[in-house]
Amino acid sequence: MIKVLIVDDEPFIRQGLKILINWEQYGYEIVGEASNGLEAIKELETKEIDLIIADIKMPEMNGLELIEYVRGNMLKEVKFIVLSGYYEFEYAKKAIKCNVTDYILKPIQKDELIKVLCTFKDEYIKREELYAAQKIKDKVVYDGYLNEVIHGKSNNFNLEYIKNYNNFSDELRYIIVEINYHNECESISEDEKRKEQQIFYSNMALWLGDNYYNSVININQYTESYDIGFIYDKRLAKEKGMNESEYILNFKSGMQQIQKHDFFIYIGEKVNSIEEISLSYKSATVAKLFSDFSIENNITYYDEMAKRKELSCNAGKQYMDYLIHEIEDNNKEEIIKCVDRIYTSFREYKINLDIIKININYLLCNLINIAKELDSEINQEEVMQYISSVSFEQMISRGSANHLKTFSLEFAEYLSQLRQNSFQGILNQIDKEISEHYMEKLSLKYLSEKYYINSAYLGQIFKKQYSISFKDYLNAYRIEKAAELLKRSDDKIYKIAEKVGYNNTDYFINKFVQLKEKTPLQYRKQFCCR
Structure with a gap:
């Protein structure tokens, strides 16, 4: 009204x-x-x-x-x-x-008043639509810059941009909010998880009110994380007359009332400025990686893990050597046992994310060298980039031993298939699948199973051919199809999103803005006005 x-x-x-x-x-x-x-x-x-x-x-x-x-x-x-x-x-x-x-x-006169009010209402609706579209675009850009800072890529430009929107205090924590799918992961599709993530993100923004810029959705191009980020600021607790723990419990209680799924909260170490938030993010990630999901209130503080004794680099290397040997032999049972031993040991120690990365990179470098020996034509740098940016980041973001197991088993199969070297013409089939079924639930996993090829290797050869990841290629293809529909039809935005394969309209709009630098409504209007 x-x-x-x-x-x-x-x-x-x-x-x-x-x-x-x-x-x-x-x-x-x-x-x-x-x-x-x-x-x-x-x-x-x-x-x-x-x-x-x-x-x-x-x-x-x-x-x-x-x-x-x-x-x-x-x-x-x-x-x-x-x-x-x-x-x-x-x-x-x-x-x-x-x-x-x-x-x-x-x-x-009654008629004159009605005429004036109807004209005003039309203009009001147009202004509100433009304002809403601009708010979405501004938040997408803000989240992009904030993600850069969170992931340790801060510079004067993105810091200045962020500070124009948010006046952070000198006491901050990065909090990872993870929706609990652990009992139903098999029954929930990727699209459904993405939709629930967007709903949670919207509900969090609603709960935060004027402070909704403290929420952030991870738009990292290669992660399949469905978490939501929240930058706790002591100012938020002070405004409600609470201390930190009271505010976080109040946040959890408030979100439980408007969310159908339960969720876990992982709280990073305290930092003194937004410039240091990447340190808090790393420690929150560690809290997530090694939580045993039995914590009180589903809330884990990194501060508690920091009290554990340090794990030596040599001990970590020893575990990775065992795993490398079993992956090379494609010994599935021993791979699973080895990963379980690694995680059991890691949970007993104070873990630094940089130490984890050192161990994982040691694992990856050795696996790449093994692959190189099997096929001298392999682009070592490209494979390293693909595996380290996709598989490792997924493992970190999802936070479960199961994902290291999955990666290890897939790479063991990848090495086995490299020995067979039998994938000629596969990309032609994949290209046809995209053009004919882009509006359906396509994924590397589905295509790899359909054509009996390891998903890691399929991703590698696809990226080598098109210089872009499969997911980014599919998104770009869908957005181009959506752009054609926006120009040629008057279908509503959500209908167009569904036609090109997006069940979540907000996610579709975010992707459209990233690729076209304007919302679907703005894109359509530029053609209507010609």
């Missing part, structure tokens, strides 16, 4: 306006009235008001003075429709110069 304030010094005119039409029928709600400009300002200070219908001639502060005051002193964007008598036309002309929306001559 468009919220209206009526301002006129004559009570019978105010009352007459209120009963002249059915305001609700036309999308309006009268939220207050005032007899002069001074009273109107008091109403503005306590109420959300979109439109003021004001008489020009009033005692103490007239309509023109009210307009000038609001324009110069109020941050809110409020529109005006002025009322004037026949002999007050000179005042009306001054009002027009003040950029009022419209004016109505007294005595007020």
Whole structure:
């Protein structure tokens, strides 16, 4: 509803306006009235008001003075429709110069009022759509820069951009919120998980209110994480009169009331500035990686893990040597046992994310060298980049021994298939699959199973051919198809999203903005206006 304030010094005119039409029928709600400009300002200070219908001639502060005051002193964007008598036309002309929306001559005619209100409503809806689209675009850009800082890629530009939107204090923690799919992971598809992530993200923004810029969704191009990030700031707790632990429990309780899925909370170490938030993110990731899911309230603090004794690099290397040997032999049972031993040992120690990466990179380098020996044509750098950026990041983001097992088993099979070297013509089949079935649930896993090829190797040869990952290629293909539909049809945005393979409209809009640098609605309008 468009919220209206009526301002006129004559009570019978105010009352007459209120009963002249059915305001609700036309999308309006009268939220207050005032007899002069001074009273109107008091109403503005306590109420959300979109439109003021004001008489020009009033005692103490007239309509023109009210307009000038609001324009110069109020941050809110409020529109005006002025009322004037026949002999007050000179005042009306001054009002027009003040950029009022419209004016109505007294005595007020019902049809004229309805006409003016309908015109205003149309313009209001257009403004709101543009504002909403711009908010989405601004938050997507903000999240992109914030993700760079979170992942340790801060610079003066992205830090300055972030600080323009958010005034962080000197006490911050990065919090990972993970939706609990552990009992139903087999029954929930990737699209459904992405949809639930977007719903949680939206609900978190709703719960945070004006502080929703403290929430962030991970838009890292190669992760399949379905987590949501939250930057805890001591200012948030202070505003609610709480301490840190009380605020986090309050956050969890509030989100439980509006979420259908349970969730886990992993809290990183405390840092003193947004410039250091990547340190807190790394420690929150460690808390997630080695949580045993039996913690009280489903909340894990990295601070508790930091009390454990250190794990030596030599001990970690020893575990990885065992795993490398079993992967090379494609010994599935021993691979599973070896990964379980690694995780059991890691949970007993204080773990630094950099130490984990050293061990994982040691594992990867050895596996790459083994692959190189099997096939001298393999691009070692490309394979390293693919495996380290995709498989390792997925393992880190998902936080389970099962994902290291999956990777190890897949790579063992990959090495086995390298020995066979029998994948000629496979990319032609994949290209045909995309062009014919892009609107369906396509994934490397599905295609690798269909064509009996290891998914890691399929991803490698696809990227080598197209210089882009399969997922990015599929997204770009779908967005191009969506762009064609936006130009050629008047289907609603959610319908177009569904037609090109997206069940989640918000995720579709985010991808469209990333690739086209404008929302679908803005893209369509640029062609409608030609």
